[in-house]
Amino acid sequence: MSVFARFSPRLQEAIVARLGWTSLRPVQEQAGEALLAGKNAVVLAPTAGGKTEASIFPTLSTLMDNPADGVGALYIAPIKALLNNQSERLGTYTDMVGLRRFVWHGDTPSADRQRFVREPAELLMTTPESLEVMLVSQRVDTDKLFRNLRIVIVDEIHALAGTDRGAHLLSVVERLARVSQHDLQRIGLSATVGNPADILTWLQGTSRRESMIVDPPKQPSKRQLLISHRPTLPEIARDAARVAKGIKSLFFCQTRSMTEAVAEHMRSAGTNVFVHHSAVSREERQTAEEKFNKGSDACIVCTSTLELGIDVGDLDRVLQAEAPDTVSSFLQRMGRTGRRAGQAANTSFFCETAEGVLQAIALIELARAGWVEDITPQDRCWPVLIHQLLAMSLASDGVTFEDAWEQLQRVPDFRGIRRAEAERLVAWMLRDKSLLLLDGRLLLGPKAERRYGRRNFMELYAVFSSPQTYTVETTNQQPLGTLNQGFVDRLVEGVSCFLLSGRPWAVLAIRHDDRRIIVEPAPRGRQPTWGGMLPQFLGERLCAKVRVILAADDVPQYLTPEAANALALQRAAMSAFTDPGRGTIEVAEGELRWWTFAGGRINHTLRYALGALHDQWKVIPDNFLIKIRGEGISQRDLLEAIEQIAEPEFWENERLWQDIADTLPAYRLSKFQPLMPAWVERESLASYLLDLEGAARWLTGRVPSRTPDLGVPLPASLHRSGSRRRLRLRPRPRHQAASAGSPPRPTFWPCATPSGARRSSASTSRRRCTRASCA
Structure with missing residues (x-):
């Protein structure tokens, strides 16, 4: 019997009569077979490949055959915009079979929520944060609402797995699993993930159902790719404006500052431009999406806010300034096109730098080889463990540690944390007044209440924290967007200008009491200096592919003559520095x-390894190389140091890596960092900045038998006693002089440089090099 024939008769009729379908796609056939059999699944298909229907049709059929009292199915999305975008579509599907759907997120009116709690819809569309609100709220009877919950669908699962928000999602799902009378069926949807089996294992959690990966063979399809090179941003915007003329396009930029600058230049060239990024107001973003959807000659200049499956209508072209950081992002963005019959999926890269050209080539070639980044599930997610302790202590009349631990150990993201460590954390939080202990139950403490108790604890419901922002509005109170505190601190009333929503604005007043900035239209102003604080790491595989491209001699056909010339110059400049090995x-x-071409995290780890041996050296890593400066430092000194850190014992030296972890910079990684004891904060920083196993494998050719546990310090008697073991030296210097008249060495952009900044010019001073010195 076909999958379609197994659907509820009313659903079959609606699919044919209301939707006009004559058949199901392969992914819908395979997913329907698995889901109707009650299996957990990760469903893989390209953007617009039918994943939503592959999950929702079997879900609706199940709910029709076995009606639920309360919520029967959850559809969870990582962002509100995707929920809003999908609400009409899923509403059509539920309406056509006599079921209901409800959308609950931060913008849902309170009256609508109360009505839903009284009369629940069968399908609830929400976010992990809104689910937390329901579980904590005294106004929501979660036992009644979710006791018949059967199915959980997670859209864009690759955007959640392996992150703090993913850990939060699984924590909430496991709490719902205890409420429900059923073994929750879990379904993940994604267009791009390199290790679906690991993601499925993570998503399955405590479910005892069988599981299956739904990944039908991909049909060969046309791809139109182009990489161009222009030395300035105005030239890039001018070329993009010509390409975008008369069509609908998305122009992805890597930073908000570049988004604003590109939009201004394109608008000056006569292009109908909209701006879409996280600092633009919700009203402005919605207006852009609506007008773009209805138009036929427009371009949305955006950051990753439109990378996920938000539907902005029929799209002709995807444009990209420079190159994204991952193959997954490239495929997600390209997948927004090619949906019409006879149309090819396409991406046009507009690169300001030669490094951008190389990175774009590497992304394309990795994608052509079928490679996508793996998502590494975590099992020691301390920030969310702290968050869940606070959330459970806030719900009802608190929680005993036994009940909390019984719940927490069900979550895959906490399974690497031992009970003794969790007890130690709770003891710290009690001393720190983040928690209180009353009659054996953990309650929210005064420190946590002061920090997260504003607006009825809204700050506690989300594991991520938006930076302190100021609302930007015109003199007639029209909202334009927001600016971060750090940028606002540099503004001067009556003097400063900045770009927002693609237009220049002059600052009239800054009101710190209610965090508002009053502006009026102004002549072109300087672009704002948006910037991140954390180093941005490229992956090892991507950087290694750049090395392979530099060492090759073929020229991809998708390069313009200017981009091909940039590639040729880079190859000539780097010909002596592309050996594999070490x-x-x-x-x-x-x-x-x-x-090294080893990627940001490995190079960052090697930096601390070298610094542990020579604290007088100044070691500066980026994604492709490590710079070492020091008084009188010689090539032999570095070779000896590399030989030392190439010893396997170096990477198993517990005390040494504990000392290194103590010196890591105090980056703010989580909103719950102020509640972390030093040993937890150190481990969290180390897990972001360091890759001990990856660095050891890259350098020594094998993974060490064990890597230090940076979360649990050794006893003080062992931690500080004795002196550091100095590893024996076995230098193997090899030399080769650089050829005279060789072109200047290109400068790869350090990972700690704010995105969008201009690279420094390449240094032309080079006395000699060592080829394959560490191979």
Whole structure:
């Protein structure tokens, strides 16, 4: 019997009569087979490949055959915009079979929520944060609302797995699993993920159902790719404006500042432009989506806010300034096109730098080889563990540690945390007044209440924290968007100008009491200096592919002549520095450069390894190389240091890596960091900044038998006693002089440089290099 024939008769009739379908797609056939059999599943298909219907049709059929008292199915999306975008579509599907759907997120009116609690819809569309609100709220009877919950659908699961929000999602799902009378069926949807089996294992959690990956063979399809190179942003915007003329396009930029600048230049060229990024007001973003959807000659200049499956209508072209950081992002963005019959999925890269050209080529070639980044599930997610302790202590009349631990150990993201460690954390939080203990139950403490208790504890419901922002509005109170505190601090009333929503604005007044900035239209102003604080890491595989491209001699057909010339110059400049193995050393004036092409986290880890041996050296890593400076430092010194850190014992030295972890910079990674004891904060920082296993594998060719546990310090008697073991030296220097008249070495952008900044010019000083010195 076909899958379609197994659907409820009313659903079959609606699919044919209301939707006009004559058949199901392969992904819908395979998913329907698995889901109707009650299996957990991860469903993979390209953007617009029918994943939503593949999950929702079997879900509706199940709810029709076995009606639920209360919520029967959850559809969870990572962002509100995707919920809003999907609400009409899923509403059509529920209406056509006599069921209901309800959308609950932060913008849903309170009266509508109360009505839903009294009369629940069969399908609830929401976010992890809104689910937390329901579980904590005294006004929601979660036992009654979710006792018949059967199915949980997680859209864009690749955007959640392996992150704090993913840990939060699984924590909430496992709490719902205790409420429900059923073993929750879990369904993840994604267009791009490299390790679906791991994601399925993570999503399955405590469910005892069988599981299946639904990944039908992909039909070969046309791809139109182009990489161009222009030396300035105005030239890029001018070229993009010509391409975008008369069609509908999305122009992805890597930073909000570039988004604003590109939009201004394109608008000056006569293009109908909308701006879409996280600092633009919700009203402005919705207006952009609506007008764009109805138009036929327009471009939305955006950041990753439109990378997920938000439907902005029929799209002709995807444009990209520079290159995204991952193959997954590239495929997600390209997948927004090619949906019409006869249309090819396409992406046009507009690169301001030669490095951007190389990165774009690497992304394309990795995608053509069928490679996508793996998502690494975590099992020691301390920030969300703290968050869940606070949330459970806030609900009802608190929670005993036994009940909390019984719930927490069900979550895959906490399974690496031992009970003794959790007890130690709770003891710290009690001393720190983040928690209180009353009659054996953990309650929210005064420190946590002061920090997260504003607006009825809204700050506690989400595991991520938006930065302190100021609302930007015109003199007639029209909202334009928001600015971060750090940027606002540099503004001067009556003097400063900035770009927002693609237009220049002059600052009239800054009102700190209610965090508002009053502006009026102004002549073109300077672009705002948006910037992140954390280093931005490229992956090892992507950086290694850049090395392979530099060492090759073929020229991809999708390069313009200018981009091909940029590639040729980079290859000539880097010809002496692309050996595989342990990389190549360049000896330049005032510094040594170790070209590893190992990626940001590995290079960052190697930096601390070298610094542990020579604390007088200044070691500066980026995604492709490590610069080493020091008084009188020689090539032999670096070779000896590399030999030392290449010893497997170096990576198993518990005390040494504990000392290194103590010196990590105090980046703010989580809103719950102020509640962390030092040992938890150190481990969280180390897990972001360091990759001990990856660095050891890259350097030694094997994974160490064990890597230090940076979360649990050794006893003080062992931690500080004795001196550091100095590993034996076995230098193997090899030399080769650089050819005379070789072109200047290109400068790869350090990972800690704010996105969108201009690269420094390449240094031309090079005395000699060491080829394959560490191979």
